[in-house]
Amino acid sequence: MTVVLPVVGLLAIIGLWWLATIVFGIESFLVPSPVDVVSSFVELPGYLLEQSLVTLWETVLGFLLSIVVGVPLALMIVGSKVLERMFYPLLVALNAVPKVAIAPVFVVWFGFGIESKVLLIVLVCVFPVVISTASGMKSTPHELVELLRSLDATRRQEFFKLRFLYALPQVFVGLKVAISLAVIGAVIAEFIGARAGLGYVISQSGASADTSLAFAAMSLLAVMSIMLFYGLAYIERRALPWAEEHRGMT
Amino acid sequence: MISLRQVTKVFDGGAGAVHSLAGVDLEVGAHEFVAVIGRSGCGKSTLLRLIAGLLAPTEGRITVAGEPVTKPRRDVSFMFQRPALLPWRSVLSNVLLPVEIFGLDRREGRDRARLLLDLVGLGGFEERLPHELSGGMQQRVSLCRSLIQSPEVMLMDEPFSALDAMTRTELSEELQRVQMELPRTVVFVTHSIEEAVVLADRIVVLSPRPGRVHRVVDVTAPRPRALGRADLDQVSRDLRVLLSEVTG
Numbered sequence: 496m497t498v499v500l501p502v503v504g505l506l507a508i509i510g511l512w513w514l515a516t517i518v519f520g521i522e523s524f525l526v527p528s529p530v531d532v533v534s535s536f537v538e539l540p541g542y543l544l545e546q547s548l549v550t551l552w553e554t555v556l557g558f559l560l561s562i563v564v565g566v567p568l569a570l571m572i573v574g575s576k577v578l579e580r581m582f583y584p585l586l587v588a589l590n591a592v593p594k595v596a597i598a599p600v601f602v603v604w605f606g607f608g609i610e611s612k613v614l615l616i617v618l619v620c621v622f623p624v625v626i627s628t629a630s631g632m633k634s635t636p637h638e639l640v641e642l643l644r645s646l647d648a649t650r651r652q653e654f655f656k657l658r659f660l661y662a663l664p665q666v667f668v669g670l671k672v673a674i675s676l677a678v679i680g681a682v683i684a685e686f687i688g689a690r691a692g693l694g695y696v697i698s699q700s701g702a703s704a705d706t707s708l709a710f711a712a713m714s715l716l717a718v719m720s721i722m723l724f725y726g727l728a729y730i731e732r733r734a735l736p737w738a739e740e741h742r743g744m745t
Numbered sequence: 746m747i748s749l750r751q752v753t754k755v756f757d758g759g760a761g762a763v764h765s766l767a768g769v770d771l772e773v774g775a776h777e778f779v780a781v782i783g784r785s786g787c788g789k790s791t792l793l794r795l796i797a798g799l800l801a802p803t804e805g806r807i808t809v810a811g812e813p814v815t816k817p818r819r820d821v822s823f824m825f826q827r828p829a830l831l832p833w834r835s836v837l838s839n840v841l842l843p844v845e846i847f848g849l850d851r852r853e854g855r856d857r858a859r860l861l862l863d864l865v866g867l868g869g870f871e872e873r874l875p876h877e878l879s880g881g882m883q884q885r886v887s888l889c890r891s892l893i894q895s896p897e898v899m900l901m902d903e904p905f906s907a908l909d910a911m912t913r914t915e916l917s918e919e920l921q922r923v924q925m926e927l928p929r930t931v932v933f934v935t936h937s938i939e940e941a942v943v944l945a946d947r948i949v950v951l952s953p954r955p956g957r958v959h960r961v962v963d964v965t966a967p968r969p970r971a972l973g974r975a976d977l978d979q980v981s982r983d984l985r986v987l988l989s990e991v992t993g
């Protein structure tokens with residue numbers, strides 16, 4: 496049932512889209528019909544899959560790197576009032592900078608290769624990771640902290656046996672936001688300066704008015720986003736079977 | 746076992762100092778069950794936290810087993826109003842938390858945990874997660890977690906107050922049974938006169954703002970006790986009068 500309804504919804508939208516292109520006689524270079532999109536995929540399946548893999552690799556790499564950077568950063572901020580005062584405003588400011596504006600600078604600094612893409616993705620993703628981890632670390636209920644104190648637990652035990660685990664559901668909230676942003680970040684980076692990837696395909700097809708190809712690439716991006724998001728949700732459910740019910744309880 | 750001498754606790758809050766306790770004297774003998782009763786905010790939880798070493802007194806001396814309290818002791822357990830279970834841990838591993846924190850032998854701890862869970866009627870629930878249990882069952886797990894410390898002293902802060910009346914009666918009967926089988930020194934904070942009367946050897950009535958010992962009432966009725974006995978009813982009536990004095 497959980498799979499059937501979204502699929503029905505998707506089919507309905509595609510049906511309406513198809514109908515619209517026929518009824519209103521829209522030119523395919525403006526809005527291609529689903530058939531055009533599928534056929535432009537069928538023409539170049541190998542090429543498009545290859546480009547998808549490039550974007551996927553950048554996305555996953557950038558996402559993982561933003562965890563590696565973001566989680567320790569959040570722990571530092573939570574652990575020290577001084578560090579929080581020093582870096583939190585900076586982080587907020589950094590997040591406020593339009594990423595589209597930074598992308599060309601990254602290309603100048605790091606070139607057309609994967610580095611500029613991954614770094615832009617990190618820049619986009621790290622904020623939600625930091626915020627959610629930090630707020631998760633601060634959400635430990637007072638009574639649980641007091642329980643560990645009453646057992647004379649060390650700070651280390653308090654961290655590993657309580658605070659960190661308690662923060663994980665919150666961390667996943669941030670990760671799910673981040674994974675969607677990561678795909679967007681990858682596309683922006685590829686738009687600005689790249690030689691491969693789905694974003695590159697889209698910008699190239701725009702130049703040659705091959706709208707069907709652009710739509711095919713966008714569809715692949717959508718599929719990728721969905722797979723990454725639900726993959727993460729699946730990992731969360733497996734890793735934290737207690738989280739959903741517990742949240743429902745409190 | 747526990748001794749408080751002229752204990753005063755003042756909190757320096759943002760809106761001025763709060764005098765939580767003032768000049769409290771209290772002696773609790775080994776294996777004695779003392780209930781503490783009083784109005785909300787009269788310092789009952791503060792009293793327990795001081796004995797537990799979670800707070801330091803502003804003035805006065807507190808000793809447990811003859812030693813001054815400077816930090817939480819392993820032979821003193823604390824049970825909270827809410828079960829305070831770790832949601833990702835199974836029932837068994839929640840009970841084992843103190844064993845892990847103290848770095849004791851896990852195999853032996855596991856055997857003892859199973860025995861304790863059986864004792865409170867939770868045999869067969871070892872692998873469940875807390876959210877799969879009712880409030881009463883969760884609080885029983887919390888009781889087992891206290892007991893696995895083999896505490897000399899058990900401090901209990903309104904442990905049954907979040908439960909419905911029936912579960913509450915059930916659990917206080919159970920606690921009475923546990924106390925008869927494995928006697929400990931207990932300080933038990935409650936709002937409920939009935940609970941105090943059934944469980945306690947002595948009942949301390951606190952007066953509020955700042956908290957002082959208003960009166961200590963002995964309960965001599967034989968055990969096991971159940972509500973509705975004439976001698977217990979008399980004590981309950983006395984307590985009700987005492988409580989109305991301290992509120993007036």
Ligand SMILES: Nc1ncnc2c1ncn2[C@@H]1O[C@H](COP(=O)(O)OP(=O)(O)OP(=O)(O)O)[C@@H](O)[C@H]1O
Nearest residue numbers: 756758763764765784785786787788789790791792
């Ligand atoms: N950490 C704290 N900081 C400041 N004031 C506190 C703190 N803990 C308790 N107090 C104050 O001390 C007084 C006694 O609090 P305490 O929690 O001991 O009361 P209580 O008798 O347990 O109340 P209740 O029956 O509602 O649990 C209250 O006025 C409270 O505001």
Ligand SMILES: [Mg+2]
Nearest residue numbers: 789790791902
């Ligand atoms: Mg209290």
